[in-house]
Amino acid sequence: MRTETPPTVRLEDYRPSDHLIDRVELDVRLDPHDTRVTATLALRPNPAGRAGAPLVLDGDDLTLLALELDGQAPASDAVRADASGLTLHRPPQRPFTLRIETRLDPTANTRLMGLYRSNGVYCTQCEADGFRRITYFLDRPDVLSVYTTRIEAEREAAPVLLGNGNPVEAGTVPGTDRHYAVWHDPLPKPAYLFALVGGRLDRVAKPFTTMEGRAVEIAVYVEPGKADRAAYALDAVERSMAWDETAFGRAYDLDLFNVVAVSDFNMGAMENKGLNIFNDKYVLASPETATDGDYAAIEAIIAHEYFHNWSGNRVTCRDWFQLCLKEGLTVFRDQEFSSDMRSRAVHRIAEVRNLRARQFPEDAGPLAHPVRPKQYAEINNFYTATVYEKGAEIVRMLRTLIGETAFRAGMDRYFADNDGTAATVEDFLKAFEAVTGRDLSRFAEWYERPGTPRVAVSSSYDPAARTYRLAFRQTRPGAGADAPPLVIPIGLGLVGPDGPLDSPHAERVEDGVFVLETAEDAVTFENVAVEPVPSLFRAFSAPVRVESPLDDAARLTLLRHDPDSFNRWEAAQRIALGLMTAQVRGETAGNAGADDFVVALGAFLDAEALRDPAFAAQVLALPSEGDLADEIGTEIDPDAIFAARRDLRRRLGTGLRERLLSLREALAEPEGTPFSPDAAAAGRRALRNAALDLIAAADPEAGSALAQAQIAQATNMTDRLAGLAALALLPGEAREAALSAFAERYANEPLVLDKWFAIQAMIPEDGTVARIRRLQGHPAFANTNPNRVRSLVGSFSLANPTQFNRADGAGYALVAETVLALDGTNPQVAARLMTAFGPWRRLEPVRRAAAETALRRIAATPGLSRDVTDIGTRSLAG
Numbered sequence: 001m002r003t004e005t006p007p008t009v010r011l012e013d014y015r016p017s018d019h020l021i022d023r024v025e026l027d028v029r030l031d032p033h034d035t036r037v038t039a040t041l042a043l044r045p046n047p048a049g050r051a052g053a054p055l056v057l058d059g060d061d062l063t064l065l066a067l068e069l070d071g072q073a074p075a076s077d078a079v080r081a082d083a084s085g086l087t088l089h090r091p092p093q094r095p096f097t098l099r100i101e102t103r104l105d106p107t108a109n110t111r112l113m114g115l116y117r118s119n120g121v122y123c124t125q126c127e128a129d130g131f132r133r134i135t136y137f138l139d140r141p142d143v144l145s146v147y148t149t150r151i152e153a154e155r156e157a158a159p160v161l162l163g164n165g166n167p168v169e170a171g172t173v174p175g176t177d178r179h180y181a182v183w184h185d186p187l188p189k190p191a192y193l194f195a196l197v198g199g200r201l202d203r204v205a206k207p208f209t210t211m212e213g214r215a216v217e218i219a220v221y222v223e224p225g226k227a228d229r230a231a232y233a234l235d236a237v238e239r240s241m242a243w244d245e246t247a248f249g250r251a252y253d254l255d256l257f258n259v260v261a262v263s264d265f266n267m268g269a270m271e272n273k274g275l276n277i278f279n280d281k282y283v284l285a286s287p288e289t290a291t292d293g294d295y296a297a298i299e300a301i302i303a304h305e306y307f308h309n310w311s312g313n314r315v316t317c318r319d320w321f322q323l324c325l326k327e328g329l330t331v332f333r334d335q336e337f338s339s340d341m342r343s344r345a346v347h348r349i350a351e352v353r354n355l356r357a358r359q360f361p362e363d364a365g366p367l368a369h370p371v372r373p374k375q376y377a378e379i380n381n382f383y384t385a386t387v388y389e390k391g392a393e394i395v396r397m398l399r400t401l402i403g404e405t406a407f408r409a410g411m412d413r414y415f416a417d418n419d420g421t422a423a424t425v426e427d428f429l430k431a432f433e434a435v436t437g438r439d440l441s442r443f444a445e446w447y448e449r450p451g452t453p454r455v456a457v458s459s460s461y462d463p464a465a466r467t468y469r470l471a472f473r474q475t476r477p478g479a480g481a482d483a484p485p486l487v488i489p490i491g492l493g494l495v496g497p498d499g500p501l502d503s504p505h506a507e508r509v510e511d512g513v514f515v516l517e518t519a520e521d522a523v524t525f526e527n528v529a530v531e532p533v534p535s536l537f538r539a540f541s542a543p544v545r546v547e548s549p550l551d552d553a554a555r556l557t558l559l560r561h562d563p564d565s566f567n568r569w570e571a572a573q574r575i576a577l578g579l580m581t582a583q584v585r586g587e588t589a590g591n592a593g594a595d596d597f598v599v600a601l602g603a604f605l606d607a608e609a610l611r612d613p614a615f616a617a618q619v620l621a622l623p624s625e626g627d628l629a630d631e632i633g634t635e636i637d638p639d640a641i642f643a644a645r646r647d648l649r650r651r652l653g654t655g656l657r658e659r660l661l662s663l664r665e666a667l668a669e670p671e672g673t674p675f676s677p678d679a680a681a682a683g684r685r686a687l688r689n690a691a692l693d694l695i696a697a698a699d700p701e702a703g704s705a706l707a708q709a710q711i712a713q714a715t716n717m718t719d720r721l722a723g724l725a726a727l728a729l730l731p732g733e734a735r736e737a738a739l740s741a742f743a744e745r746y747a748n749e750p751l752v753l754d755k756w757f758a759i760q761a762m763i764p765e766d767g768t769v770a771r772i773r774r775l776q777g778h779p780a781f782a783n784t785n786p787n788r789v790r791s792l793v794g795s796f797s798l799a800n801p802t803q804f805n806r807a808d809g810a811g812y813a814l815v816a817e818t819v820l821a822l823d824g825t826n827p828q829v830a831a832r833l834m835t836a837f838g839p840w841r842r843l844e845p846v847r848r849a850a851a852e853t854a855l856r857r858i859a860a861t862p863g864l865s866r867d868v869t870d871i872g873t874r875s876l877a878g
């Protein structure tokens with residue numbers, strides 16, 4: 001059902017369901033166009049609900065074929081059913097059974113919610129509200145049921161039939177070419193964790209024995225012929241299982257753990273109980289087709305979905321307002337896993353880059369919302385960077401505040417107290433209060449309000465008293481005077497001209513952390529022999545913006561001597577940001593600053609590049625155009641930002657040229673070295689490619705030659721794609737020839753073609769809008785495949801600021817047209833694409849007007865989905 005003005009759901013209106021469903025028996029007879037689903041539901045009144053209330057089951061786009069209540073057809077005036085719901089006006093006040101038969105067309109389901117077909121494979125996606133597209137149900141996360149699912153299909157079309165839980169029975173249907181499998185999941189779960197799969201799939205598997213002694217079979221299913229590309233994902237599942245036992249004491253609880261990769265998927269992956277369904281982008285990997293970034297993402301997302309088995313499935317969410325309870329916590333858990341598998345410092349930098357690129361702008365724009373929203377019109381629009389990434393930062397701060405030992409004890413308590421239930425953020429914090437005896441009610445404020453807090457820091461040194469004082473003041477954008485201050489953990493230390501200062505002591509600084517709990521506070525270090533440089537918010541100890549007292553000389557001291565790697569990187573980033581923003585604002589204070597920066601980076605490379613290439617690559621990678629826009633904040637001119645960044649890259653490329661060239665030599669793998677996706681090898685490739693980027697910026701001719709040679713010699717996708725990306729920034733014949741050759745080589749590799757589409761979408765040139773329009777007509781492009789849409793139009797809107805924000809509005813028009821074209825078939829992806837307009841009010845006037853025109857054009861279109869209507873309404877409000 002489509003509505004013009006979507007109803008708003010409010011957290012304060014939550015009340016328990018009036019009915020519960022203890023058991024669900026599903027009989028699903030798969031057919032491309034005429035799938036029949038019979039659901040037998042064991043219902044009863046909920047003692048916590050309203051006695052005598054009608055039974056209202058959710059539905060979405062359903063066709064009801066038959067209905068029985070305790071074996072009888074109910075009287076026609078006792079029931080009302082349509083595509084969007086089924087109501088029993090006077091349900092029995094005792095346990096009863098409903099048998100509901102519905103008909104579905106999986107092939108026509110282009111929204112990819114509920115049951116659909118992807119490349120001939122039947123699969124499901126039920127979070128958040130997808131199960132109601134399969135049968136009428138109490139489709140809310142606080143109704144937990146035990147599921148038994150019989151799946152039947154033509155044997156030839158779907159030899160593999162998978163469900164949640166453990167397999168209990170399989171066989172043929174006599175007299176037909178069909179077969180069936182029955183799956184039983186003994187653990188009660190909400191409907192959003194339901195899944196089934198049917199299709200032709202290849203399988204790789206390995207055994208795992210849990211710390212509790214359970215023998216588990218881990219299996220990964222992929223399209224026929226691609227089994228060799230599933231090995232890395234399979235290995236990542238095994239490592240995730242082992243890690244969750246060691247790090248959190250959590251063991252797996254079924255006999256099977258299945259992962260299935262499908263090519264049409266709205267999200268990254270889904271943690272259905274015992275049957276994770278993945279976007280194949282996050283499963284399939286080979287050196288020839290996947291970059292180091294792809295390998296890292298596969299490892300992280302496999303881990304994330306597996307970790308949900310406890311943080312999400314065993315303990316689920318009471319309602320969708322508590323989404324961060326499973327997502328923020330599970331992102332934190334997967335970040336910790338990746339940090340243990342790779343370099344913790346480098347991973348932390350990547351996390352913060354991502355937070356600043358996605359969450360900070362969201363928090364500063366019209367789509368800002370608290371980590372736990374208070375209301376929503378369409379929950380699918382709240383799978384956001386705020387809920388996920390800021391949600392993870394809150395968990396990280398909690399650990400910093402109470403310490404690792406208490407944190408682990410609190411997690412154990414949370415799982416023990418809430419296992420098998422649907423919990424809230426309050427339940428989560430209660431577990432930590434219980435083990436620490438602390439009152440966390442003030443800390444809970446982090447969940448309640450949108451906006452990135454600011455902390456202004458000032459410093460003073462008294463050489464006579466040998467004391468050093470740091471004063472902090474916190475403010476929050478848009479927060480009223482009544483808003484209580486946040487509890488902000490500040491990791492800090494002092495650095496002297498020759499290295500970290502060890503001896504200074506300050507009251508209320510414990511283990512290098514000061515906790516700011518009031519609007520203003522200060523700490524005084526004693527026994528400070530020389531004026532130090534403060535290293536603030538070490539390891540990014542809180543998701544805030546810092547107004548720091550440091551000048552560039554102080555930052556260079558940190559880049560040289562700070563034992564905190566994150567702040568070494570941060571020092572270089574802040575210097576670069578300062579140089580670039582000065583140029584954008586026309587405050588050209590001479591070139592001295594840039595020259596000093598080049599010299600300092602040269603010294604840094606001499607000391608660190610070969611010791612830790614992955615870290616050096618992060619230091620060399622300048623803040624993005626988005627970072628600059630976020631720093632500047634208002635009247636944003638993307639062309640001026642682009643020019644400033646281009647100029648600084650040129651200066652670095654020129655000033656560091658000899659070093660960069662010799663680093664590329666020194667870091668080259670000897671011929672015949674087998675490919676390894678591990679962090680060390682990936683780090684070497686990252687630094688070589690960062691060097692290529694800067695060389696090409698300074699000297700296009702040399703860069704073009706290097707890039708072409710790299711493409712010709714590449715033995716893996718990381719190097720090949722980095723060569724192509726460098727070449728893509730250099731207009732001319734060589735670029736077009738390389739793009740054609742790449743497309744030809746990978747014509748039958750959809751995931752690699754996604755990269756080819758994306759690279760072209762990101763070319764910062766006037767011709768790109770026309771190029772994208774051409775590519776939308778390419779035989780390999782299809783609006784029905786979310787990965788394709790994201791790689792072409794998503795990359796353009798999010799990673800090509802000058803062309804998306806063209807002053808003539810052509811970039812906005814392109815994205816608006818795509819949103820409208822997509823809305824009828826896949827509103828969830830359309831709405832996601834539209835969020836690129838989020839920062840429109842912060843643009844300079846000409847672009848602001850053009851963006852508003854495009855937004856209003858979308859909003860004025862009749863018959864929009866609830867998803868797009870919601871984003872449009874919020875983007876234009878205020």
Ligand SMILES: [Zn+2]
Nearest residue numbers: 304308327330
């Ligand atoms: Zn998740």
